[in-house]
Amino acid sequence: MTDITKEAPSPPRSFLSQDAIQLFYRLLAVLLICAVLAVLNDSFLSLGNILNVLRQASLTFFIASGLTLVVLTAGLDLSVGANVALSACVAGTVIHTTGSPVLGILTGLACGGIVGLLNGIMVTALRIPSFIATYGMLWVLNGLTYWYMAGETLHGFPAGFRQIGSGYLFGLPIPVYLLLVFLGIGTLFAQRTIWGQEIYAIGANPVAARLSGIPVTRRLLLVYAVSGTMAGLASIIFLSRLNSAEADIGESLTLPAIAAVLIGGTSLFGGVGTVFGTFIGALILTLVLNGMNLLSVSANWQPLVTGIIVILAVWLDMKTRRRAQ
Amino acid sequence: MKQRLGYKQRLGYLALPLVMAAALTTQARADGETIAVFTKNQTNPFFQTVRVGADNMAKTLNAKTLQYIPTKPDSIPEQLSQIEDVVVKKPSAIVFTPVDYKAMVPGVEKINDAKIPVVNITDRSAGGKFLSFVGADDYSLGLETARFMLKSLGGKGNIVIIEGVKGSLTNVDRVRGFNDALKENPGAKLLASQPGNYQRLQALQVMENLMQSISQIDGVLAANDAMAVGAIEALDGANRKAQVIGINGTKEAIDAIKSGKLLASGDYNGFFQGCLGTMMAVRSLRNQPVINEIVLKPTVITKDNYQPFDQPLEQRTCPTFEEASKLGAK
Numbered sequence: 276m277t278d279i280t281k282e283a284p285s286p287p288r289s290f291l292s293q294d295a296i297q298l299f300y301r302l303l304a305v306l307l308i309c310a311v312l313a314v315l316n317d318s319f320l321s322l323g324n325i326l327n328v329l330r331q332a333s334l335t336f337f338i339a340s341g342l343t344l345v346v347l348t349a350g351l352d353l354s355v356g357a358n359v360a361l362s363a364c365v366a367g368t369v370i371h372t373t374g375s376p377v378l379g380i381l382t383g384l385a386c387g388g389i390v391g392l393l394n395g396i397m398v399t400a401l402r403i404p405s406f407i408a409t410y411g412m413l414w415v416l417n418g419l420t421y422w423y424m425a426g427e428t429l430h431g432f433p434a435g436f437r438q439i440g441s442g443y444l445f446g447l448p449i450p451v452y453l454l455l456v457f458l459g460i461g462t463l464f465a466q467r468t469i470w471g472q473e474i475y476a477i478g479a480n481p482v483a484a485r486l487s488g489i490p491v492t493r494r495l496l497l498v499y500a501v502s503g504t505m506a507g508l509a510s511i512i513f514l515s516r517l518n519s520a521e522a523d524i525g526e527s528l529t530l531p532a533i534a535a536v537l538i539g540g541t542s543l544f545g546g547v548g549t550v551f552g553t554f555i556g557a558l559i560l561t562l563v564l565n566g567m568n569l570l571s572v573s574a575n576w577q578p579l580v581t582g583i584i585v586i587l588a589v590w591l592d593m594k595t596r597r598r599a600q
Numbered sequence: 601m602k603q604r605l606g607y608k609q610r611l612g613y614l615a616l617p618l619v620m621a622a623a624l625t626t627q628a629r630a631d632g633e634t635i636a637v638f639t640k641n642q643t644n645p646f647f648q649t650v651r652v653g654a655d656n657m658a659k660t661l662n663a664k665t666l667q668y669i670p671t672k673p674d675s676i677p678e679q680l681s682q683i684e685d686v687v688v689k690k691p692s693a694i695v696f697t698p699v700d701y702k703a704m705v706p707g708v709e710k711i712n713d714a715k716i717p718v719v720n721i722t723d724r725s726a727g728g729k730f731l732s733f734v735g736a737d738d739y740s741l742g743l744e745t746a747r748f749m750l751k752s753l754g755g756k757g758n759i760v761i762i763e764g765v766k767g768s769l770t771n772v773d774r775v776r777g778f779n780d781a782l783k784e785n786p787g788a789k790l791l792a793s794q795p796g797n798y799q800r801l802q803a804l805q806v807m808e809n810l811m812q813s814i815s816q817i818d819g820v821l822a823a824n825d826a827m828a829v830g831a832i833e834a835l836d837g838a839n840r841k842a843q844v845i846g847i848n849g850t851k852e853a854i855d856a857i858k859s860g861k862l863l864a865s866g867d868y869n870g871f872f873q874g875c876l877g878t879m880m881a882v883r884s885l886r887n888q889p890v891i892n893e894i895v896l897k898p899t900v901i902t903k904d905n906y907q908p909f910d911q912p913l914e915q916r917t918c919p920t921f922e923e924a925s926k927l928g929a930k
Binding site (some may be wrong): 420577 | 641642643644645648670671673689701716763766791792793794795797799801802804805806808809810812813826828829833836847850851855
């Protein structure tokens with residue numbers, strides 16, 4: 276993290292254009308993957324499969340979009356998956372006991388947000404490095420969720436609630452609408468608002484940001500709370516789509532979300548990246564798994580291929596950025 | 601690394617007295633032997649049934665149990681340090697499920713060196729000395745459950761397999777059972793065998809993806825219940841129907857069998873494994889004869905026989921020694 280001063284150019288706006296170049300490469304990668312899969316499998320380009328991929332990518336995107344803001348400030352949130360698990364179990368219980376999906380949704384979002392805010396407090400007030408604070412939080416959340424669920428599974432939710440994750444509106448899955456909405460909000464917030472620009476500035480150089488009058492502590496609290504709330508949203512989509520929740524769902528969600536952020540070109544050193552890039556990252560991850568399922572690639576190769584893609588994407592990103600400077 | 605591990609353990613220890621206090625309050629006061637029961641995780645409902653079975657039997661025999669569960673599911677280092685801990689505490693006997701059947705062998709040897717009698721349950725350890733083994737056979741679990749599904753499909757149709765975690769012992773054996781059942785039915789065609797890693801979300805997505813390229817799927821063989829339920833959600837979402845089977849006999853699976861969504865679930869009776877493991881440990885301490893090996897036959901739970909599995913765990917009863925000797929003892 277001491278490299279920040281070397282890596283980052285001065286005003287945050289100036290490298291939006293460079294982000295544009297990076298995004299162009301990523302879109303090319305998506306097209307290339309699509310072209311290869313379309314040649315290898317007839318069903319790949321069907322409308323059904325495209326909607327399928329978008330819906331699957333949306334869950335990863337919801338978690339990863341909030342995480343992108345955290346990574347833009349040179350932080351990391353390792354607790355997102357565990358947060359999804361706890362929020363899903365709490366929201367599920369509220370729906371079961373009160374019969375009200377609205378209360379459940381609000382509880383899930385609040386639970387996620389509060390966890391995020393606690394992360395933010397640990398990072399700002401207690402000055403614990405985010406990697407460690409959120410890693411500790413991951414254990415706390417797992418412990419709470421395991422204790423709370425005691426090996427049980429929650430299942431069976433009202434049909435209306437199920438629509439959020441499984442329903443369609445004008446032929447498009449509802450999670451895809453939510454994806455577009457949050458992609459829009461996230462992009463506008465990061466690129467077009469002062470708060471967004473301040474977040475980039477904090478990631479690029481926290482000392483300079485502080486000296487130039489940016490309320491760093493408040494912005495960081497906001498960023499972690501947003502990341503937590505998005506995990507809360509993901510927990511609602513999960514619950515409504517899977518019709519059930521159990522304590523260990525988080526394990527398989529954190530790393531893909533981090534991978535989506537990194538593949539999307541957001542730098543772990545902070546100050547560089549976009550929410551749209553994260554969407555592309557989630558899309559690439561989903562496309563690859565979708566393609567391997569359609570092509571019946573052996574189970575042995577699937578994690579390996581995913582791992583190589585993450586490494587390759589980050590390496591290419593660093594290489595092209597270095598050249599651009 | 602070492603320091604962080606210590607920190608994790610301490611967190612675990614902090615929780616342990618709470619868990620133990622909670623367990624002891626529900627249990628009759630006992631003054632007999634202390635049996636340390638090791639299971640793999642707190643997340644899989646199967647091990648919950650094992651623990652309830654062990655507690656139930658201990659209560660009947662006037663012994664008491666101490667539960668050892670890794671805070672991180674299936675954590676090898678954590679179970680190793682729990683063994684170190686138990687060797688110091690010296691319980692009367694141990695009922696042991698290795699989180700990994702090969703990696704835990706040095707741990708078992710530590711228990712052997714400490715001269716604490718130990719019974720192996722669920723996953724057969726690759727080494728070490730045990731009084732007795734109580735478990736079931738994942739291969740026959742996969743085979744029998746898949747056979748049941750293929751029979752209900754009339755021995756033909758398009759089949760997909762959703763695998764668990766690649767390379768895990770349970771998955772290798774279950775999937776081998778599935779495949780052997782398929783070989784017995786030349787009319788059935790295996791169209792895909794894809795990983796769902798025992799996770800419902802992954803199984804749902806794999807199923808959604810497979811449905812894009814396979815227009816007719818008649819049967820889904822899932823290596824656990826969570827994945828079977830995930831696959832059913834995907835089928836429902838696409839308004840498609842297929843016969844689906846899972847493994848584990850979880851409450852969720854029983855409910856799905858009752859409502860006709862799930863065809864069957866293979867069960868190897870974790871409750872009995874907990875009962876019998878504890879029974880053998882206590883019997884050997886009391887110099888009574890023990891059965892050296894009990895491999896429980898799998899039960900295929902269907903809509904015709906789900907009733908006994910639909911009871912709350914607390915109401916189930918452990919078998920007697922005489923009954924146990926008829927339960928697949930060798």
